[in-house]
Amino acid sequence: xxxxxxxxxxxxxxxxxxxxxxxxxxxxxxxxxxxxxxxxxxxxxxxxxxxxxxxxxxxxxxxxxxxxxxxxxxxxxxxxxxxxxxxxxxxxxxxxxxxxxxxxxxxxxxxxxxxxxxxxxxxxxxxxxxxxxxxxxxxxxxxxxxxxxxxxxxxxxxxxxxxxxxxxxxxxxxxxxxxxxxxxxxxxxxxxxxxxxxxxxxxxxxxxxxxxxxxxxxxxxxxxxxxxxxxxxxxxxxxxxxxxxxxxxxxxxxxxxxxxx
Amino acid sequence: xxxxxxxxxxxxxxxxxxxxxxxxxxxxxxxxxxxxxxxxxxxxxxxxxxxxxxxxxxxxxxxxxxxxxxxxxxxxxxxxxxxxxxxxxxxxxxxxxxxxxxxxxxxxxxxxxxxxxxxxxxxxxxxxxxxxxxxxxxxxxxxxxxxxxxxxxxxxxxxxxxxxxxxxxxxxxxxxxxxxxxxxxxxxxxxxxxxxxxxxxxxxxxxxxxxxxxxxxxxxxxxxxxxxxxxxxxxxxxxxxxxxxxxxxxxxxxxxxxxxxxxxxxxxxxxxxxxxxxxxxxxxxxxxxxxxxxxxxxxxxxxxxxxxxxxxxxxxxxxxxxxxxxxxxxxxxxxxxxxxxxxxxxxxxxxxxxxxxxxxxxxxxxxxxxxxxxxxxxxxxxxxxxxxxxxxxxxxxxxxxxxxxxxxxxxxxxxxxxxxxxxxxxxxxxxxxxxxxxxxxxxxxxxxxxxxxxxxxxxxxxxxxxxxxxxxxxxxxxxxxxxxxxxxxxxxxxxxxxxxxxxxxxxxxxxxxxxxxxxxxxxxxxxxxxxxxxxxxxxxxxxxxxxxxxxxxxxxxxxxxxxxxxxxxxxxxxxxxxxxxxxxxxxxxxxxxxxxxxxxxxxxxxxxxxxxxxxxxxxxxxxxxxxxxxxxxxxxxxxxxxxx
Numbered sequence: 001x002x003x004x005x006x007x008x009x010x011x012x013x014x015x016x017x018x019x020x021x022x023x024x025x026x027x028x029x030x031x032x033x034x035x036x037x038x039x040x041x042x043x044x045x046x047x048x049x050x051x052x053x054x055x056x057x058x059x060x061x062x063x064x065x066x067x068x069x070x071x072x073x074x075x076x077x078x079x080x081x082x083x084x085x086x087x088x089x090x091x092x093x094x095x096x097x098x099x100x101x102x103x104x105x106x107x108x109x110x111x112x113x114x115x116x117x118x119x120x121x122x123x124x125x126x127x128x129x130x131x132x133x134x135x136x137x138x139x140x141x142x143x144x145x146x147x148x149x150x151x152x153x154x155x156x157x158x159x160x161x162x163x164x165x166x167x168x169x170x171x172x173x174x175x176x177x178x179x180x181x182x183x184x185x186x187x188x189x190x191x192x193x194x195x196x197x198x199x200x201x202x203x204x205x206x207x208x209x210x211x212x213x214x215x216x217x218x219x220x221x222x223x224x225x226x227x228x229x230x231x232x233x234x235x236x237x238x239x240x241x242x243x244x245x246x247x248x249x250x251x252x253x254x255x256x257x258x259x260x261x
Numbered sequence: 262x263x264x265x266x267x268x269x270x271x272x273x274x275x276x277x278x279x280x281x282x283x284x285x286x287x288x289x290x291x292x293x294x295x296x297x298x299x300x301x302x303x304x305x306x307x308x309x310x311x312x313x314x315x316x317x318x319x320x321x322x323x324x325x326x327x328x329x330x331x332x333x334x335x336x337x338x339x340x341x342x343x344x345x346x347x348x349x350x351x352x353x354x355x356x357x358x359x360x361x362x363x364x365x366x367x368x369x370x371x372x373x374x375x376x377x378x379x380x381x382x383x384x385x386x387x388x389x390x391x392x393x394x395x396x397x398x399x400x401x402x403x404x405x406x407x408x409x410x411x412x413x414x415x416x417x418x419x420x421x422x423x424x425x426x427x428x429x430x431x432x433x434x435x436x437x438x439x440x441x442x443x444x445x446x447x448x449x450x451x452x453x454x455x456x457x458x459x460x461x462x463x464x465x466x467x468x469x470x471x472x473x474x475x476x477x478x479x480x481x482x483x484x485x486x487x488x489x490x491x492x493x494x495x496x497x498x499x500x501x502x503x504x505x506x507x508x509x510x511x512x513x514x515x516x517x518x519x520x521x522x523x524x525x526x527x528x529x530x531x532x533x534x535x536x537x538x539x540x541x542x543x544x545x546x547x548x549x550x551x552x553x554x555x556x557x558x559x560x561x562x563x564x565x566x567x568x569x570x571x572x573x574x575x576x577x578x579x580x581x582x583x584x585x586x587x588x589x590x591x592x593x594x595x596x597x598x599x600x601x602x603x604x605x606x607x608x609x610x611x612x613x614x615x616x617x618x619x620x621x622x623x624x625x626x627x628x629x630x631x632x633x634x635x636x637x638x639x640x641x642x643x644x645x646x647x648x649x650x651x652x653x654x655x656x657x658x659x660x661x662x663x664x665x666x667x668x669x670x671x672x673x674x675x676x677x678x679x680x681x682x683x684x685x686x687x688x689x690x691x692x693x694x695x696x697x698x699x700x701x702x703x704x705x706x707x708x709x710x711x712x713x714x715x716x717x718x719x720x721x722x723x724x725x726x727x728x729x730x731x732x733x734x735x736x737x738x739x740x741x742x743x744x745x746x747x748x749x750x751x752x753x754x755x756x757x758x759x760x761x762x763x764x765x766x767x768x769x770x771x772x773x774x775x776x777x778x779x780x781x782x783x784x785x786x787x788x789x790x791x792x793x794x795x796x797x798x799x800x801x802x803x804x805x806x807x808x809x810x811x812x813x814x815x816x817x818x819x820x821x822x823x824x825x826x827x828x829x830x831x832x833x834x835x836x837x838x839x840x841x842x843x844x845x846x847x848x849x850x851x852x853x854x855x856x857x858x859x860x861x862x863x864x865x866x867x868x869x870x871x872x873x874x875x876x877x878x879x880x881x882x883x884x885x886x887x888x889x890x891x892x893x894x895x896x897x898x899x900x901x902x903x904x905x
Contacts, residue, residue, distance in 0.1 A: 022816065040534050040654075048539055048767075055765045055820055060812050063819055065327060068500040069540050071648065072425055073331045088651075095651045120471050121817040124327075128448065131328050135440040139433035140392045144312040144717045147383070147390035151347060154401025164394035164419055167426060171330055200392045 008039040011103040015050065017062055018110045020119050023126075027119065029108070039099035043086065044069060044076065046098055047109075064123040071095040071235065074170030077177070078123055079110040084174035084233040092172065092235040112173050114182035116220045127173050129219040130187060136215035137208040138191040140200050153199050166194040168236050175230035175238070181222030186230040188216050189246035190238045196249050206253035213250055264517070264875055264890035267678040268372035273896050274354075277376045280679070281722055285729035292317030294733035296480040297724065298465055299323070300452045300507055303332030304424075304709060305692025306486030307431035308716025313484075314443035315434075316721055318728075321478055322435065322444050325451040325470060325502060325822075330432045333488060333500040334712060337424025338545035338645065340406065340416035341709040343381040348405055352413040354378045359897060361707060364410040364597050365672070365700020366849035366865060367899050368520070368873070370892060372679055373697045380718040381710050385417055387717055391430040395419050407550050408705040410597035410904075416706045421545055421644045427709055431716070450476070451822065452507045453750045455483060455514045455688060458742045461731075462514075462688035466746045468754075470822065473815040475750050477743040479736040482687045482724055485511060486716065489671035489693040491524065493830045493837065494782070495774020497668035498530055498543040504826040505833050508675050508694050516683035517875035517888060519676035519696035521833065522841035525703055525850050526783050527669030528554075528601035531652055531662075532621040541667040542652055544624070545645055546705040549594045551629040551638070552662070554601070555581045556622050560612040567619055573661050574627070584608060592904040599702045599850045599863070600904060602666035606783050607861065609665075616663045625661035666783060670708060672699040672850065673840075676875040676890070680723035681715060684875075687727060691715035696873065701849025754814045757824045762807030766824040769804050773797070773827070777834055781841050786854045790842040797835045804831060836876055836885060843887065846870045858901070867899050 012035045020027030034050050041049075044066050051061035067075040076093040080086035086096045101107065109123065117125040167190070175186035192209050195201030201208070224243060231240040269280045287295065295318050299310040302324040310322040326332065344357040357378035362369055385403070389395065395417050396404040405414040419426040438444040449470040456464040456477065464479035490505035491497035512518045529544045557563040558580050565571050584604055586593045596604075605622045608614060615621050630638055635658050639646065646657050653663070675683050675690035677697055683690050692712040699707065780793035804827070812818045847856040847863035848870070856864045873890040 038535055038537060041537050042539070042652075045537050045539050049537065051820075052765055052767060055809060055811060056763075058809075058811055061820055063817055067326065067331060067502050068333060068336045070336050070500075070542055071651075072336050072422065073326075073333070073500060074335075075326065075331050090647075091651060095648065097651065097654070099654060124817065127327055131330070131436065131439075131446075131448075134330075134433065135436040139437045140390065141437060142387075142390045142434075143315040144308075144387060144434070144721065145383075147386040150345070150385040150389040150395075151402045153389075155397055156401050157397045157399050160394050160397045160401075163392075164396075164426070167392075167394050167419075167429065168422060170425075171328065194394065195392050198392050198394065200390055 008099060009103065010036040010038055011098065011101065013037055013101065014106040016106065016108040017123070019062070019122055022121055023118050037098050039097070041098045042069065042094060043080070043096040043098065044094050062123060063121040066094055069094040072170060074172040077112050077125060077172055077174070079112060079177055081108050084178045085235050090235060090237055112177035114176045114221070116182065116184070117173060117176065129221070130171050130173065130184070132219065133184065133188060133212055133215045134191065137204065137211035140195065141204060155199060159197050163194045163197040166190045166197070166238065166242055169238050170236055172235065174233050174235055176221065178229040178233035179222065180227065181225060183224045183230070184216050184221035185224040185243050185246065186234065186238055188212050189242035192249055193242045193245045196245065205249070206256055209246065209249040209253045210257060264676065264873070264888055265678065266370055266372065266890060267680060268370065269679070273371065273375050276372050277379055284722055284726035287725050287729045289317060291733060293319060295319065295728050296321065296736065298478060298480040298483045299486060300465065300484065301332065301486035301488060302329035302435065303334035303486060303488060303692060304428055304431055304712030305716040306484070307332070307428065307435045308713050309484055309486060309691055309720045310444055311431060311434035311438050312717050312721045313724070314438035314441070320438070320444040321447065321480060323447045323450045323452060323467060325449060327448055329435055329446060329448070330429060332428060333503055334428045334709070335425045336500065337709050338421045338543065339408065339547035340418035340423045340706040341384065341427065342408065342415050342704070342706045343385045343417060343710065344378050344415060345382055345385060347403060348414045350413045352415050356413065357381060357415065360411050361698070361704055362700065362897050363902060364704040365702050366863065366902055367700065367867070367871065367894065368848055368892065369698055369700030371894060371896055376719070377698050377711060377714050380714045383718055384710065384713045388427060388430050391433060393419065393426045393430040406547055407595060409546055409549060409595045409601070410704040416547070418547065421547070421642060424709060427713065431713070452487070452510070453825070454510045454746045455685070456742050456746045457514050457685060458740055461686045463736050464738065464743060466750045468750070471817050473813070473818065475747055477738045477747050479738045479743070481728055481731050481736060482689065484689040484691060484720060484724070485675065485694050486691045487694045489674070490830070490833060491668045491671050493773065493834050494668040494777045495770050496533065496538060496541050498527060498541050501540060504830070506826050506829045508690070509829040509833055511675060511683065511685070511688060513878050515685045515878070516688060516690070517676040517877050518673070518836060519873050519875045520673040520840065521837045521876065522781065522844065522851055523672035523701050523849065524668060525598055525670040525672060526602045526666045527598055528605055528666050529624060529664045530667035530669070531649065532616055532618065532665040542648065543667070543669060544649060544662060544664060546598070548624060548642060548645065552594065552624040552626050553583055553628060554585050554594050554622055554624055555583045556608045556613040556615060558582045563613040563615060566615050567617060573615065573623055582613070589904045596904045597702060597704060602783060603852060605666055621663035621665045623661035624664045626657060627661070630658065670703055672696065672701060672703055676873065680726065681720055682723070682727065687731070689720060689724060691720055701851055753825070754821065757808065757810055757821060758814060760806065760808050762809045764807050765809055766820060766827050769800065769808060770827045770830070772800055773831055773834055776800070777837070781838050784852050784854050785841050787842060790838050794835060794838045797831060797838065801831045804828060839885065840874055840876065843874060844870055862901070
């Protein structure tokens, strides 16, 4: 084994996995056992092992979302032992490795729990609510063609870097799952901050925040009560400061809005 | 048959301008009478869907992901090339064109590559206008870095997440059009066939991955932006879902498949650590700006490293062989990917590889950390270093990374003409799923450039030319061709479910991947390829009699999805082997051991192989027919590629 931990021994684990055939059906926790799990495996590779065992035995494999397995696409979304993406800070499920667990452990694996994220099957949930929030205003309205030269508007590095930090949100939904209110404020605030910081985002700054917040409420996400578990559990470190920016942007927009409601 | 590229006549620099003037236009009021299907929502598909909708066409966009923001473009790390010459270091459209043609080992079409270099500058402007937060200098202007195969700094980047930021830009433009109702977005929908009526592409058949429902969708034209097929090797840096199925279905409906054996093996990936491994992770090429590649000078020392008796940081400077710097002083660690990969393999073949398997070389950052400090290095590459540490449990700030080549990108793909149209009228292919711009080897930071060029700036013009000559009468899914295609997809789904064999789809995928990597990977021989062909044919028979899928087609069934994709990979694998066997030369990523220079570089045969091999499907289990597009070079001189 080329891994750095040549002495690490394979593990045997007990898994308690949420199984639910489809959106309408009742779900329940089912217990499985996996053997000879290498500490160098990723968490999803451990689930691959379980699924291959299930399939060989003629049972339905556990459905879960995943794709890039590099921590960037935002597909994977497991609630592991009561935490979004499991025990390691700043890590998506796909980048979590089994060396963070010990032989004999029992691991509980659930889908994101939020009314706005209904379960498709087993551990896969529907996060299209996030897409609809972006559709409500998470963009700069420029058509292809006719953009000015990229260097026409200098942007201070500090501003650009802050916008970048906010823009790194992967849209996984860990913030919603971690929040006791199932609030989407961190997700919404990341996009609002990014575009509010940049000169390109100024024209639509006020309507954007109003429309995105309205859509967020419509989707059934909860309110923010300033607990901060969203930022604590965010795998890419989106800062809580963004929520402060969102609140400020929202108030400023409302105060100036022609659509006061 | 000789294929016509339809590239316009005239001087290279004027071709695209001239073509844009000559293409037919659809008047603004008529655009809403045309429907266009776009399959895939990565950089090429997302950009195309948004741009076509902005023009006024009715777009139906499809992705198998739960959201159009998740396509594998998102994982591109290092950057995007553009001939802006912001650095005043001698760059120009012609230089980017020249570097790309040369980097591709003279197996790409001049006119396409020049157009790519031309529109590269517009891409940066467009992305900045969308709010893409590219890296900037303290003065507020855009920053650049260097990439392999170029001696100028023309790569724009957003730390190690350039693909993510560009894709989110395209996704935001797409989202805006969805909100306007100009794009109807179908998520979790996998394309399983193209519908061709009277020789023209008129729609697609999809499977809803949540309900299992087989659906038909009609349009006046279909654009495929379905990515590459690197996962034919099982282990690659591609995302898990990346597959060839959409392109392969199109191929079976008449679209020629070009240069399938041209695959890119990326030199800097995290090495394989065990049998359970599901995918490989890339460490961006940008790291070669500052990281130095080396192995121990002697086999004896390498052996001691492999046994863990000595640590790399304890090996004296004199005992290290910085083999890229030694062999290629002009480009050093920034030689193109094919050259860097092949050299890493040579070192390991000589017995000087490191890591417990001996299949790795070092990528060392100690010099740059000494020179600029760990903080500065973290600013540039922080997320990559973190990812490396998470996967390997080693700290790259303290000891060199271990890297090894892995499959990363496929230059081959559906054959397209200058308009990006396949050999099926009305069927277009954009981004990685076409073959067009990278020849036999792609330069770093050029995939993002091509995807966005095709989507934002090429297809909006060229598809209009086709639609202007197509009556706007609505296309109905009532046509019997839709029912027939749908029945075909249903029958295949049933077939996969009814085999009820003993081996899982992954079992077959692993075997296929092993065959491809061993015999059609970094080094190929006629003998090995013939062996591989027989093995793949055997595997295909076994698959269709012994694959095991449980459950039904009327539900979310990930094993069923996988089985369908692997069935297509097996067929593609055989074609790749045929193509590699046909091409009796070495060029770029295609290295046939029989054809090499005395010092081990790729030896091209321009007299006999300066053509695009475009394969035509002739029916199940029939040999495919080879069609050729001759490549003519009027603006560059074909030379032995040298990076010395």
